[in-house]
Amino acid sequence: MENYYANDEMIGYMNMKKKLANCIEFAQWMVALAIAMLVCNMFTFVFYHPAIEVKTDNAATPGKMTPNAWCIYGNEGWGIEYIDQNGYVNENKPLEDKYILAVGSSQTEGFHTPVGQRWSDLLNQKLATNDKLKVYNIGHSGYFFPQMAKHFQAMCKEFPEMETIVMEISDTKFALEDLQSAMTQVDFDENQKMDKIYANMSQKQKLKRKLKENVPLLRWLHLQYETMKNRQHDSVAETVEYIDLEEYGKLLESVLHMMRETFDGNVIIAYHPSVIIQSNGDMKIVEKETDLLFAEKCKENGITFINCSNAFKQRYEQDYAVPIGFWNTTMGEGHINSVGHAIIADEVYKEIIIE
């Protein structure tokens, strides 16, 4: 009988020991995973530390970034950028009394190009006369022409001292409903200036943003997942298949007219088209059926239209320099590189000097 109990106790003891060993094993795996995440997170800082955005529906751009932060994008090209106190990608320097506003999409934001090589930086180098900023970059990812036009009045109110506005576009063909929607202008709200947004932000929200900023690994993995989900989706610009040119012309006319009426300074639209590297070795400029119409409507409304097509082509013929693509992606695809930025800067500079 005694033996029986001793045996039972032994089995119980063994079971407990086994359970304990399993628990330890599980805990070890969890700790190992945590350490691995930490190591990989540290490594992610080298190539991906994105800016955290705040939505600003009633401001010059539909979003701004955490002020006085830094970010790295290494998935296409590699660039380290600084965010100024207003939530835009500029050096923290004072603005000149009268300045040029550089507006555009992720191409203008230029996360993929090192500081000093973006077209707005190059233009600054050419135009700034003292240690102030002459060109102020408010580029924002996904900010294409119809969105820029929709925020045009807010842009003029948020930056009242601008003398010239340069809008960078990579397409001239837009969905009619987007152009139509641009006619309903967003109202500017003073509370959507970055200093006020930050002042109104709770400590909890600020802490949450700080945390998000310091765990780039999770954001990178999320980006990977999104890429996998949208394999066929074009990340640079949505393409519009068919549009009625007559209707397009009318809508564009009213949008450009509204812009002209709102702002009496110099408005420049810098257009850089897509390119294709052809099997015969040439670089083809992708022309859209709306290119000419767009240029024509700009002219009619006193807006300067710069088409970088010829400059792109000339540069390629001269030394095979491709304006789009990076050493970690492919040539001719994606965002503009430092060659493309330099060409845009030169073209805009020439126009500003002439004006």
Next chain:
Amino acid sequence: MSFLSFSFVMFLIIVLLLYFAGNKNLTYQKAVLLIVSYIFYALLDIRFMGVLLLISLWSWYIAKRCSKKQEKTRLYVSIGCIGLIGVLAFFKYCNYVLKVIDNYIDHSITFNILMPIGLSFYVFQAISYVCDVVHGKVNEKSLLDVCLYIGFFPQIVSGPIVKARDFFPQMNTAHKFSETRLIDGGQRFLVGAFEKMVIADRLSIAVGSVYSAPAAYSGVSLCWAVIAYSLQIYYDFAGYSNMAIAVAYILGFDYGDNFDLPYIASNPSDFWRRWHISLSSWLKEYLYIPLGGSRKGRIRKYINLMIVMLVSGLWHGSSLTFLIWGVLHGLASIIHSIWVDIMKKYNIRLDKYQFFEYLSIAINYIWVSLLWIPFRTQSVSDTIVILKRIFTNARGIQYIYIYTVIFFVFMAGVGLYAKLKNDGKSIWKPLKFKKFSEKVIFCIFVIIIFMFAYMGENAFIYAQF
């Protein structure tokens, strides 16, 4: 259904549950494997199920006739093999022939004949079964066994080509679930996923863009693109093979390695012992040796080498470039063979000197990489353009894809380490998770796969053959 999809993971889990549920019943396990293999193939493309079934039935029938040791065995083997090769040739070369005919008539042929996925691989397995039965290496098998051998899902898309005598003994024992096999096989699968998604697919971006417009790129850029493709094709195929071998291993089947650091081979014959080992050994056993191998004099040996490489080229496809690829590899094998004979005759031993060893590795790598050009372009004119631009250092777009440099250094590092520390053999060993550090390393490895996997669409290169 690709190995690298969520649906495949689900499929594999269901297969494992069903398969190991009857771990004492051999027939049950075989039936499960056969059903899931055919489901797997049907999910790839249901239209070709008939071809798979036909090949299986044909080889089962021929082997049955041959096993009776009749007078007509030779005739049956010949008919059997001609039938099998005929099906392969029909699907591989029909489009080519139609194209040629179309050029002579009024360009009215508008249809294309699709090749069943994995046909080249399972036809070779079918031949292996027929030949092994005839040579008494395996006994005649039941239809269920033959169908399973030819249609076994881990290897059906791109091999490895498993010989009948290696497969059947493993098939005739019931397999029990093994945690060790799951852990080791799982790791091997992850290594394959890393090779495919992180290395091969990432390189495919650069390779695709440069090879689509070679006339636009500078000689240096083309050189790097050639290197990139040499890495892409290796990691793509080795990655697939590792995944296939891993799945089979978890199910209880042991296949040998299909790749063994091929780019540290110091000569052509060493290369073919390391590259696509299952195909090379198949060609050696079922073609080179029956042709007489090296037993019938030097000239016959050279001819046999050339025939084997020609068949290898033609096995890959109907394009002229595959023929050129095969001929040039054959030529290299013959030159190497002559060189070895001369060295033997004069009793010169260069392999004593490490410098010559590394020099021969470099020469072999360069040669193999250059021969990948026609393999990739599948166009003689593009091949000439690329070679001309490389050797004249032509001006063009300067494009050195950073991942090519990184993975080249990685490959060279692994190769060098294996050469110095492991006698040139693969250094990969599964972790046993006895130490805490091994758990951390494993977790980092898994996260790295998710971090750096190329998430675009990319098929396995060898699935097209």
